[in-house]
Amino acid sequence: MSVKLPIYFDHAATTPCDPRVVEAMLPYFTEKFGNPGSRNHSFGWESEEGVSLARRQCADLIGADDKEIIFTSGSTEANNLAIKGAAExxxxxxxxxxxxxxxIxxxxxHKAVLDPCKRLEKVGFDVTYLEPERDGLVTAKMVEDAIRDDTILVTIMWANNEIGTINEIPEIGKLCHDRGVVFHTDATQWVGKMPTDVKKDxxxxxSFSGHKMYGPKGVGALYVRRRKPRIRLVAQVEGGGQERGYRSGTLNVTGIVGLGKAAELCKQEMDTERERxxxxxxxLETRLTERLDHVVVNGHADKRLAHxxxxxxxxxxxxxxxxxxxxxxxxxGSACTSASLEPSYVLKGIGIGDDLAHSSLRMSLxxxxTDEEVDFAIDKISEAVVKLRELSPLYDMHKEGIDITKIQWQAH
Ligand SMILES: Cc1ncc(COP(=O)(O)O)c(C=O)c1O
Known part of the structure; x- marks a missing residue:
């Protein structure tokens, strides 16, 4: 079977909308265009029905009750509401x-957590930034050692977007509950890929987002626990009082319907999809490491997302x-910031040196x-690495036995 180019291996950045999601959304652009806030006519009721179904589908995916789902414009907004709203x-x-x-x-x-935390630091909150080891894993023990009597909030992602490492979220959740501390997790890369039970955990x-799980962009949700304990937040977007007053603004009905359908499909298909x-x-990892020397897979060996x-x-x-x-x-593994190419702060954050951070690629399936795409990528990447190394003076020096980490470079 031939491979259609270009190949998309960047699903951690965003996913295509599943055609079944698009199909579910389409009527809500045209015939079913009502405002779900219009309580006194059928257009409003019909659109409210679409939103209710989506709320059910999202709640089902994560083991929540319908009333615990607050629709937002995505994970960035959900994180801001959770972190700033709980802190206040x-x-x-x-x-x-x-x-x-x-x-903590x-x-x-992700910056959508770090930047709200930095903002809170500026207005009188004290923030501890845990520093994982080389495997990138955040353990309950690390959180336990950092919790203080005045800790009010712990916010830790379920799985990392750059290295895919899966943190000890159920254990951290238990610890936070035992200590009476509010616990938020940015589950953007996790939800829809792995079974989730917010009650048990x-x-x-x-927080989760439509466009990381084959739904549309610009829509996501925040789960807010209502019982044992009942969590309250200070709203960050005020106005018409939609979404239990937590997030005002006319609902993005088409997006919400798409998010709901995407959630339903993920729930049905995630187990087989994950295996595949x-x-x-x-x-991909085995063939590349077999064919090439000096290849390092970053992040935890097993506690890692499948894709x-x-x-x-x-x-x-x-x-x-x-x-x-x-x-x-x-x-x-480099991010273009201003004029320079900075190595990724995530890779640097887990102690990977600038050289290896600069030499890294994230591939997300x-x-x-298809299998054919994976095989094509293995061939193309191995060929390209061999060719680039032929041109690399550093690789030549390394082959001659020179330790390039000890070289004193002269600046002119
Ligand atoms: C871990 C994580 N958190 C938050 C976000 C932001 O999500 P959204 O694009 O829905 O605002 C992303 C997306 O890149 C992410 O990977």
Whole structure:
């Protein structure tokens, strides 16, 4: 079977909408266009029915009750509402003073968690940024050691978006509940891929997003626990009082219907999909490590999502490799910030040196990835690495036995 180019291996960045999701959404753009807030006519009722079904489908996916789902514009907004909303609600001292409360997070969280935490630091909250080891794993023990009497909130992602590592979320949830601390998890990369039970796992607040699970962009949700304990938040977007007052604004009905359908499909298909993706990811990692030397798979060996792999190819610039395999859409371990190419803060955060961080690629597979695409990628990437190394003076020096980490480079 021939492979259709370009190949998409960047599902951690975003996923295509499943055609079944698009089909479910379509009537809500045209015939069923009512505002669900219109309580006095059939257009409103019909659109409210679509929203109710989606709420049910989302709640079902994560083991929640319908009333615990607050629709947002995505995970960024859900994280902001959870973190700022909980901090303001559970603060220990009034706004404007110092010592308003202690928050625990991790230095390799997504910016949609780190930036709200930084904002809270500026207004009197104290934030601890845990630093995982080289495997990227956040354990309950790390959180336990950091919890203080004034800790009000712990926010830790379920799975990392760059390395796919899965944290000890149920254990951290239990610890937080035992200590009476609110627990939020950014589950953007997790939900829809792995079974989730917010009740059993003691989660108070959980964010997820449509476009990471074959739904549309610009829609997501925050789960807010209503019992044992009942969690309350200070709203961050105020207005018409939609979504139990937590998130005002006319609902994005088409997006919400799509998110609901995507949730339903993920629930039905995630187990078979995960098995398939895991086999493909393993083949990708094994073949590349067999064919090439100086290849390192980053993140925890087993506690990792099935579809994400982050690989460093020694003596190669990730950006050059990306250019050399233009037909395969991947992400590199460098982020373009201003004029310079900074190595990823996630890879640096787990102690990977600048050289290996610069030489890394993140590949993330998805629902429509085929075996042929994986085999094509293995061939193309191995060929490109061999070619680039032939041109690499560093690789030559290494082969001559020179330890390149000890070289004193002269700046002119
Ligand atoms: C872990 C994580 N959190 C948050 C986000 C932001 O999600 P959204 O695009 O829905 O705002 C992303 C997306 O890149 C992510 O991977």
């Amino acid at each position: 609600m559970y603060q220990k001292a009034p706004a404007g003073s110092t010592g308003r409360g202690h928050i 997070t991790v230095n390799i969280e 003691n989660i108070d607040l959980l 993706l895991l086999a493909m990811r393993r083949r 994400i792999t982050n690989i460093s190819f020694g003596f190669i610039e990730g950006e050059s490799l990306m250019m050399a395999v233009k037909d395969i859409s991947v992400s590199s 998805g629902r429509f990835t």
